[in-house]
Amino acid sequence: MSTSRTYLALALLAAMPVAVQAQVEEQREAGFDVRREWMEQLRAYPFGEYTQNPVYAARAAAFGAPARAASGAASSVQVAPWRSVGPFGFQTSGFYGSSPNADGGRIRTIAIHPTNPSIVYAGSASGGVWRTTNGGATWTPLTDNQCSLNTGSIAIDPVNPNIVYVGTGEPAQSNGCGLLRSFDGGTSWTEINGAGVLAPVNGSQNTRAYRIRVAPSLAGTQNTSVVLYAANNGLHRSTNSGSAWSTVLTGFVTDVEFDPANDNIVWAARAGTGTTANGVYRSTDRGATWLQVYATGTTVQRISLAVSPITPNSVWAVEVVSSRMDKLVRLDGASATPTVLTAQGVYGGQSRLDFGTQGTYDLVLEVDPQDANTVILGGSRMYRSRNGGQSFSLIAYDLHVDWHAFEYAPSDPNVIVGGCDGGVHASYDRGNSWVSRNTNISVTQFYPGIAVHPTIPDFIAGGLQDNSSLWGFGSGFWTMSAPSGDGGWNAFSPTNSNVFWTTSYGTGFIVRVTRNPLGTSISQVQRGFTSTDRKAFLSPMIIDPLNSATLYYATYRLWRTVNEGAQWGILTGDLTRGTGTITSLAVSPVDSRIIWVGTSDGNVQLSQDAGATFTVVSSTLPNRAVTDIAPDAAVPGRAVISHSGTGTGHVYATDDFGVTWANLTGSLPDIPFNAVVMVPGTSRIFAAADVGIYESTDNGASWSAANQGFPNARVLDLVYQAATGNLYASTYGRGLWATTIVAGASVLRGDVNADGAVNAFDASLAQQALVGVLPASAPNPMPRADANCNGVLDSGDVLSILQFAVGAAAPTLCVGKQQ
Incomplete structure (x- = not known):
């Protein structure tokens, strides 16, 4: 009632x-x-x-x-194909945006081609995987029709870069459907849930990918590569290039890295409040078995790892407790001897310029591949150390906050591509200056x-x-x-x-x-x-x-x-x-x-x-x-x-x-x-x-x-x-x-004022409509003003109407026709 x-x-x-x-x-x-x-x-x-x-x-x-x-077949009714209307980069102002650089949507992961730094894959939070072949001047969406657009990690095979692995499910946010694998550089994909290991088969389990890594010495094949997949439901391992999977480390695994000099040695991070199993693990058999070599407290929520070819058999680890950066350590050798790094400068200044309190959401740790004293640490803001992590100073301070990805180009470490809540940004001088790469990427x-x-x-x-x-x-x-x-x-x-x-x-x-x-x-x-x-x-x-x-x-x-x-x-x-x-x-x-x-x-x-x-x-x-x-x-x-x-x-x-x-x-x-x-x-x-x-x-x-x-x-x-x-x-x-939504009756294209003729006055009305000053007494401009029949009102329509009015319109255009 x-x-x-x-x-x-x-x-x-x-x-x-x-x-x-x-x-x-x-x-x-x-x-x-x-x-x-x-x-x-x-x-x-x-x-x-x-x-x-x-x-x-x-x-x-x-x-x-x-x-x-799934491929986007046409409806049985009269609806034109959908078209993207952006935004394709946008301007923001204020303290937290990137203006005058263009911002974009949240980017979670970046992977750069092993030999060509102009080829970059960007994984967005819930907009799928995109690829550029010209350093970010233009982008192409690759996974629009795949099982999930929530992206957590991307890995390019270091030997055969046509092999690409994508882990779905965004860390700390949204669920995925397992692994997407491509053998042709992202043109086509195979969905793999690993018989329920990587993703549920009954919808009862939530999975989010944190990191995918490929063992370099066994890379380049479609059936014998060793691939590791760190996720919130464990660390998973494949010995056949991702076709089949087994769980080799249980729990909440937030990162994994192969040693750059010897990929028999692998490091993994396990986190999650309330367990003594938290810490850093080491494997000496490419991830088949694991030993905890460094224990953190039971309150650690997330750990990120970094390695550098210049210091083999060492790993850096940043620990997050209560959503804050709690500790930065370097572990050296087989015994993982810890050295606590003071990380001064990350907190203590202006709160709007510090690391922040979202470490379970935004967290980046990288070490320069040619200089182990250069350490990158990111949270809300991005920082760089020149002394191995003892002290940090702010970089990229004029870009958007909340950093999730930071990758050195394997073939040219001067090139860095990063991802944050403001999209894709790149540096060509090792992080000293930055430019936006949010051109036609709409996420x-x-x-x-x-x-x-x-x-x-x-x-x-x-x-x-x-x-x-x-x-x-x-x-x-x-x-x-x-x-x-x-x-x-x-x-x-x-x-x-x-x-x-x-x-x-x-x-x-x-x-x-x-x-x-x-x-x-x-x-x-x-x-x-x-x-x-x-x-x-x-x-x-x-x-x-x-x-x-x-x-x-x-x-x-x-x-x-x-x-x-x-x-x-x-x-x-x-x-x-x-x-x-x-x-x-x-x-x-x-x-x-x-x-x-x-x-x-x-x-x-x-x-x-x-x-x-x-x-x-x-x-x-x-x-x-x-x-x-x-x-x-x-x-x-x-x-x-x-x-x-x-x-x-x-x-x-x-x-x-x-x-x-x-x-x-x-x-x-x-x-x-x-x-x-x-x-x-x-x-x-x-x-x-x-x-x-x-x-x-x-x-x-x-x-x-x-x-x-x-x-x-x-x-x-x-x-x-x-x-x-x-x-x-x-x-x-x-x-x-x-x-x-296609109308049943046709209209005279270009006849904006519906007087039965197409002339210069119609072009003027179309121009006024385009800039938003069309008189209130004028008829609705569309679809009559769409003189080139592309579904939108643009400057091409004004030109088409003027050309028709003077007898110079191309016959292929729809202006002057009933359509």
């Missing part, structure tokens, strides 16, 4: 005003563990943990879904809550993992809209499309952004509030689609402003079941009095009186986290919602304000679903999941996959741009994507 709650909204609004903060203060990213727990808890609820491996569960379900093909991790400009194609604002909130234009210019650490929800004003709003993980961090329509400059003003409310990692924030002065912000209750953030007040009491947070929020585009709320603990509540009262309407819905609510653009009582978790339905619809619900899940796979969109004026619904995007053309009666050209990435949001017919998807690891 539904219940009602009444709140003194106006009184509360008047009683709790919050003054505007004129200056936008920079925020550091949230703790990585908070981010991970938020994502996992949404999928786990109502259970204690999400034990089913999401990669395997999603993959198995997707293969069984209607019309789904950003977008959160839910992206916003799309009402009319300009590919103009998007969104929040990212550790790269603040960004705004930009597809493959073009992208920059930061607010220095928010982890960016949050965004929204465009419905009355002034040059104004948009952005948020952060911090409670009440809300910024109003005004864009100069003739350029790329913006002005910002903080329009938020402070609160200690229980909230999700990212709180939903939306704008009333019919009233640009009214915005809503959600914790476990709703906050509202009616004057564009000049004052905020509490609108409701607790809308959850008592312990959850609000995870989805929507105002009807038909009637502003209709407000929908979904929570992490399965509640759906509805107000039909602008928030004065709310009614629980979820009594017949699954007890799972509610991830999205899409109200109908024409029918006030209709809405579609999505649920996370497994074991129940995932997409439901109501036509009567939630009195009854229809389960639309049908043949959709049993995996977490994260977003839904209804296409106005049609019977089409799109639903996005941890794997794949699905479409219904009959209001949810049946579904087919809509994944042509789309990567195997987790999709967290969908937004439909009615003016262009574009559908946008944000992924957690492969950036933003767009597809054009």
Whole structure:
């Protein structure tokens, strides 16, 4: 039975005003563990943990879904192939970014070709493996359709560099599917789970790869090489180039290294709180058997190792305790005689410039291959020692924080390539100076809550993992809209499309952004509030689609402003079941009095009186986290919602304000679903999941996959741009994507004002639309302005229209044709 709650909204609004903060203060990213727990808890609820491996569960379900093909086969309905819209590098400002160098998404691992330093493989956190053959000028994605894009480690065979090994599952963050192996330099891959050793066969075990190493003396073959694989479920060994595996050291193994002079000698690190087995292990038979030679305390959380050819039979080890760098030691000889290195300079200065407190997440240790006195140590920041580790000084201080990878080129140690939360960066003078290599590599991790400009194609604002909130234009210019650490929800004003709003993980961090329509400059003003409310990692924030002065912000209750953030007040009491947070929020585009709320603990509540009262309407819905609510653009009582978790339905619809619900899940796979969109004026619904995007053309009666050209990435949001017919998807690891929903009727291409002729005035309108100054009275520019039929509005369309107007258009172009 539904219940009602009444709140003194106006009184509360008047009683709790919050003054505007004129200056936008920079925020550091949230703790990585908070981010991970938020994502996992949404999928786990109502259970204690999400034990089913999401990669395997999603993959198995997707293969069984209607019309789904792993290679990205076309949907049976009219959806154009998906295209990546970046960002392909972006500008950030503030203390933690790399400006004027371009930043990118999180890079976890780097591998450099043994003889050609221009060939580099970069493994991203959840965007797969990429390769460059020109030193980072351009990149190519290699694993978009593989079983997992979560990447932990890459190893190139030192003798035959066409053999590449990839360990999936990101350390400290996300699960993988085992090993990916290529014999042709990454063109094709074989998935290997080692009969359950490297990855589960039943979805009950979580695996993350920390390091892969190949024994040099036996390298170069496809069937007899010795390969070692360090992971959170042990150290695993293969003697046939990765085809079969056995576990040779149990526990949480965080690193492994062959001795550079004698690969019979191998070092491994075992960590994990509460056990005396922690420490450094040594093998004298290429990893077949092991002996603990150095014991750490029972509180060590992670250990990273480094070796150098200049000092054979020695290993450096850095220990992390309480997420801080606790000790740096060098172990020498067969007895592993320890020398404690003081590592002065890593802590003790400015906290914003020190090693940090995320050592289980970001940790790098390397020794120069030609100078054992040069030691590299990285955490939040990167440091270099010139005296063997006794003291350190900061390097790469003007680059993004949180370092995960640092590799010397085997053939030229002057060349270094590193990976951090800001992407790929390279040095060509042994670390003295650095340049960005984030050109066309698109591995950003977008959160839910992206916003799309009402009319300009590919103009998007969104929040990212550790790269603040960004705004930009597809493959073009992208920059930061607010220095928010982890960016949050965004929204465009419905009355002034040059104004948009952005948020952060911090409670009440809300910024109003005004864009100069003739350029790329913006002005910002903080329009938020402070609160200690229980909230999700990212709180939903939306704008009333019919009233640009009214915005809503959600914790476990709703906050509202009616004057564009000049004052905020509490609108409701607790809308959850008592312990959850609000995870989805929507105002009807038909009637502003209709407000929908979904929570992490399965509640759906509805107000039909602008928030004065709310009614629980979820009594017949699954007890799972509610991830999205899409109200109908024409029918006030209709809405579609999505649920996370497994074991129940995932997409439901109501036509009567939630009195009854229809389960639309049908043949959709049993995996977490994260977003839904209804296409106005049609019977089409799109639903996005941890794997794949699905479409219904009959209001949810049946579904087919809509994944042509789309990567195997987790999709967290969908937004439909009615003016262009574009559908946008944000992924957690492969950036933003767009597809054009093909209209049934053709249009005269180039006839922007729809007057039946293509002339110079149309070119002017297309140009105005391109820069965002199209008059409000003008018709929607797309798809008419797409004069070259490439699915986007760009400068080529303006040129094509002008050429057609003077009779010089190439006949192969679609301008002037009905298409």
